[in-house]
Amino acid sequence: MGYKNVCLNCKRVENLGTDFNKFKTRKCPISETDMIFVNQKFRPPKKTDKKGWQLAAFLIHHGFVFQRITDENQAYLSYPKSMEEAKLFVEKYKHKVKK
Ligand SMILES: [Zn+2]
Numbered sequence: 693m694g695y696k697n698v699c700l701n702c703k704r705v706e707n708l709g710t711d712f713n714k715f716k717t718r719k720c721p722i723s724e725t726d727m728i729f730v731n732q733k734f735r736p737p738k739k740t741d742k743k744g745w746q747l748a749a750f751l752i753h754h755g756f757v758f759q760r761i762t763d764e765n766q767a768y769l770s771y772p773k774s775m776e777e778a779k780l781f782v783e784k785y786k787h788k789v790k791k
Contacts, residue, residue: 696734697727700749705736734758747778754782755789762788 697706699720706727717729730752737744751758751771761769769785772778 694732696730696732698730698734698736698748698752699723699725699727700745700752701725703736703739703745705734728752728757731758731760733760743775747772747775750775750778751782754786756782756785759789761785 694710695708697708697717698704699722701723702720704720704722717727719725720727734748734757737748756771758771763769763785769781772781
């Protein structure tokens with residue numbers, strides 16, 4: 693297990709490793725906005741991939757920080773790949789995440 697901090701402004705990701713004591717959010721040293729603590733399963737899009745980051749930001753803002761989410765049959769859900777899918781996904785599973 694490892695976690696990451698992400699800055700959605702700068703599209704930067706910091707790897708936090710596996711030491712739980714280091715798991716804390718902090719301000720981005722570049723934009724000075726709060727970084728967001730996300731699961732290791734987050735695969736950051738390329739910096740030039742605007743749509744990819746738009747999608748990631750949309751999910752993260754709705755509490756989907758790439759943690760594992762299961763459906764009603766306890767099967768792991770895969771995260772959406774497009775905004776259209778993401779909107780349906782958030783609507784359907786928003787009760788699964790705590791804000
Ligand atoms: Zn930043």
